[in-house]
Amino acid sequence: MATPAAFQPLNARNIQRALSTKTFGRTLHVLEEVASTNTQAAALVQDGAPHGTVVVAESQTAGRGRLGRHWHSPSGKNLYCSVLLRTMPAREQQPLWLSWIPLTAALAVSRAVQVLTNLKPSVKWPNDILIGNRKLGGVLCESSGVGTAHVTVIVGIGLNVNIRQDEFPDELREIATSVAIESQRPCDRTALLAALLAELETRCESFLAGNHGDILEEYMLRCSTIGRRVRIELAHGEQMEGTAGSIRPDGALRIIRDDHTAVDIRAGDVIHLR
């Protein structure tokens, strides 16, 4: 009997057949094991890889989160991929786009999961994908050449697809989830990757066409941080508590503190308190 799609290994031919994109994934590297798809994509930048190149791996031995944190990347279960962005808006729009790319990627991932399942993941500012309070996926963007004519951004996406709860290590079991756990059925990773690339490409094009407001509006609607009591952990160990008010046009999170002053946060970890 044929193996159901959900359990088939990823391969370039099947992924490319499933693609509906113009550019994203048309140059595609599918690897069995890699240290980090972001590191692999960075090496391809040096070789002149085109805009929309995708690296996807069955497993990562040194998958990374932000600030050098570890990303749990067991083989054959989930999606670990990196998308190379080279097409940038005009110089003066670039800082805005660079701050919106991670948020846009989180939005694309959550929308792709919704398209293929009965689930509606939220985004936690800036770039976590959640179901309830559990983490379904995360985004790590790494840029180079900022301020020059050759800016590149690697959008790294980790998404838990078919991993079971008992397969997570102890430290993640209570805080992480997967598409299969939530929808109670396995999910076809090839179809999910193709949907994700389509959602990401559409939003990147939309931003570059000047429709920045549409992405902000969509993000606000999907963001479970808005209206929540939150603690922000800033660099250097500083902390702040307040209520998340809104997302600013530049992608910052506006916090209203208990003394009613507003602070815009551009980088930090957010903890949803209640």
Ligand code: BT5
């Ligand atoms: C992220 O970092 O959420 C970004 C993760 C990006 C991973 C992708 S995989 C493809 C590409 N190549 C890479 O090397 N990386 C990218 P951060 O917000 O810092 O969250 C990291 C934290 O999430 C960890 O400290 C754990 O608490 C938790 N975590 C680790 N692995 C997880 C997993 N598989 N599912 C859910 N949570 C996880």
